[in-house]
Amino acid sequence: MNKLSTDALPDTIVAALRSCVDSGFPRTVDELKSLVAIPGIAWDAFDPAELDRSAEAVADLVRSTGIEDVRILRVENGGVQGGPAVVARRPAAAGKPTVLLYAHHDVQPPGAAELWETEPFAAQERNGRLYGRGAADDKAGVLAHVAAIRAITEVLGEDFGVGITLFIEGEEEAGSPTFRRFLEEHRELLRSDVIVVADSSNWKVGVPALTTSLRGLVDGTIEVRVLEHAVHSGMFGGPVLDAPTLLARLIATLHDDDGSVAIEGLVASDSAGVEYPEADYRADASVLEGVRLAGTGSLASRLWTKPALSIIGIDAPGVAVSSNTLLPSARAKFSLRLAPGQDPREAMAAVERHVVKHAPFGATVNFTPGESGNPFATDTNRPAAQIALWALGAAWGTDAVETGIGGSIPFIADLTEIYPEAQILVTGVEDPDSRAHSANESLHLGEFRRAVLAEALMLARLNVGAPRNV
Secondary structure, eight states, X not given: OOSOOOTXXXXXXXXXXXXXXXXXXXXXXXXXXXXXXSOOOOSTTXXXXXXXXXXXXXXXXXXXXXXXXXEEEOOEETTEEOOOEEEEEEOOOTTOOEEEEEEEOOOOOOOOGGGOSSOTTSOEEETTEEESTTTTTTHHHHXXXXXXXXXXXXHHGGGOOOEEEEXXXXXXXXXXXXXXXXXXXXXXXXXXXXXXXXXXXXXXXXXXXEEEEEOEEEEEEEEEEOOSSOEEHHHHBTTBOOHHHHHHHHHHTTBOTTSOBOOTTOOOOOOOSSOOOHHHHHHHTTOOTTOOOXXXXXXXXXXXXXXXXXXXXXXXXXXGGOOSEEOSEEEEEEEEEEOTTOOHHHHHHHHHHHHHHTOGGGOEEEEEEEEEEOOEEOOTTSHHHHHHHHXXXXXXXXXXXXXXXXXXXXXXXXXXHHOTTSEEEEEEEEOTTOOTTSTTOEEEHHHHHHHHHHHHHHHHHHHTTOOSOO
């Protein structure tokens, strides 16, 4: 059970917030449908005017909560013009904390139209779900913030003293290229005691989750060279092995016989608090029948608290254009997910040591480091996390679970570096069937309503005697 006592928040307030969220929910869904209709995509190949229109629509939604200080801001980074971010502020009363509520209004491209059962930018309700691009990721996050602020403002009025800062990013799906620069330029504008990132998923329909860990990431390229130039495979083949074969042998050393990452010096633990049933994982990941799963320990730990290494690209001639030659070089790109507690610099160095040590047949191995991002872990003993866990449990009527994400959210590392004293809480409105980034993306409307209530309850609880730097 959660450690936090709920005595400080009267049952009457909980009931009033629940009623207010319920009565306002049809409006919230209609507003979400209108926002989904705007194809705001922050990729160069798409019309930037739609992204601007999306930002303006979000700004209008935020103003409807009663917050007056609403701005649309951009920054440049290395000549790159950032997407339009909506920033709004409601100052805190004396002694009250400030909470930053993050989401993003830009969306992924829709992809192939024939894969969609409905129009991607015309949100449609079906069997309790709302279908459309961005319906879950992350326009529902935007509306969750807006609806929660409306509810708590209506219920508490002038008694609500918590400071609110809304930061609705406009380039997340494009990799947040100016995010760090944005934080640096607007450091004081965004400074807060608690940061709520509404861009994750719940455990399953009916069970809420607080995302308490994210894996970090390093990537890079590995090149194997064996010849000065290509030579005829019939005349010279045999005494020397071609570069793709040796690259394959080198790649094979990256995992042991169980499929666990075999690179020395990487952090790993088997500490995941919940189990991911194998049948569910196989279905969710579309694993073919007969394929044996890799690694050891619980599936949840293999996904969240242990490293995972993939080869995501290989440079070699295609089969259609291949010739009978011994290829002098071959190159592969790797992607290594890092467990919480891992220093990315140490991980990158460990990969380089490994590939150089295991160079097959004396081949020359060239290692080129790529991008890196820090892992993340929440201290759930701190009051803000305890409040969030309580609020999620109260909204769903069942205890929240603490989950990890196998992927990375690189901008979380930027937030922790710029605001080391703030507690970051990663919440979400998605569920395992939301299909974010895929065709037929959808939002479970019942879970969405509970997510709005949970955020309103969290803000109400923070309003009752919660100190700054919670």
